[in-house]
Amino acid sequence: MTKIEINGASLAYDDLGSGTPVVLLHAGIADRRMWREQLPALAARHRVIALDLRGYGDSELPAAPFAHHDDVVGLLDALGLPQAALVGCSFGGAVAIDTALAYPQRVGALALFGTAVGGNEWSEETNDLWEELVGDTDPDDFAASAAGEVRFWVVGPGRRPEDVDPALIRFAEEMDRRALAAERALSAVDVIELDPPAIERLGELRLPVLVTAGAADVPDIGRLADRIAAEVPGAVRLPDLPDAGHLLPLERPDAANAALLHFLG
Structure with a gap:
């Protein structure tokens, strides 16, 4: 684990391998450890960075307004990376989408597993x-x-x-x-969201996008994957993975790693 000062907060991350950079963004029910099976697999070809988003895991939460997507780009700046592919699961996928919308020149590709989307309302x-x-x-x-x-x-x-x-x-x-x-701690801090939210702006994404979900996840998640595939030009929608829930990369690492390595080239 490494810690680095980003936008006034000390954020924790793991950094393995070399090559084209890939940043892994965890689900809201998890932390960077959910990527433990992806780090070694991807590091054979890429520089892989698994970040604890602000307030989660080993990252700090100063009492100041912030945006998660600003932190992601702040990490790229601090590491001297002009651009990276972002891989997100659930809430981490929503942060990845927001980052690509707010900083389109900094994100080279999006891979989304069971993703949430900012501004989406659950059914x-x-x-x-x-x-x-x-x-x-x-x-x-x-x-x-x-x-x-x-x-x-x-x-x-x-x-x-x-x-x-x-x-x-x-x-x-x-x-x-x-x-x-x-x-609970984040609820007391002003977390800045995109306005208008990502759910209204999916058609603005102009980069390679891979999206999939676990077949055992709640139905709304599969529907969100379908919507992303329908609205993002050229997005690739993989079939839902059988016998996998919301933490698909952790539960079915071989399938997730194979999809990522193929997509990231």
Whole structure:
């Protein structure tokens, strides 16, 4: 792990390999450790940087307004990288899209796994699924909240917890407990969003885009992948990966790595 001062915050990242740079941006229920299977695989051909977004993992959260997409470009500046491919999962995918919209000259390609998109509204179906699978949890009980979020996102509505590797569930819950603390701290800070939001601007993206999702993820995620593929000129939509939930790169690393290595060339 390395720490670096970016826009007034100390951010943590891992940096492996050499070659064309690739920045990995984690899900909102995780931190940079979710990319543990991608780092060595991609580092054989690329310089791979896995960042803890501000407030998450080992990165700090000063009490000052900021934008995650500014931090990503600040990292590129600090490392002397004119451009990088961005790989994002879930919330990290939303940050990657925002970065490409705000700084189009700095992003060479986007690879999006189970991505969120800034400004998207979840469907009533998703809200109903949450009530069915999780229900009410005590927001002060991070362990119970993390267990509920992992049941919803990592296991998914079409699987049972016993269908999923228990080690994956334990690791996801451990990451999510830390992420929930980060989200609470972030709620007290002014996090600057794109205006208008990315969901209204997908057609502005003019770069290679790869998008896919886990077949066991909540249906809204697959629909978002379909929308990106429909609205981004030339985007490549891979089929949903069977027996994979929201943390697809962590759960099915061989398939994710093969797709990334092919896409990144």
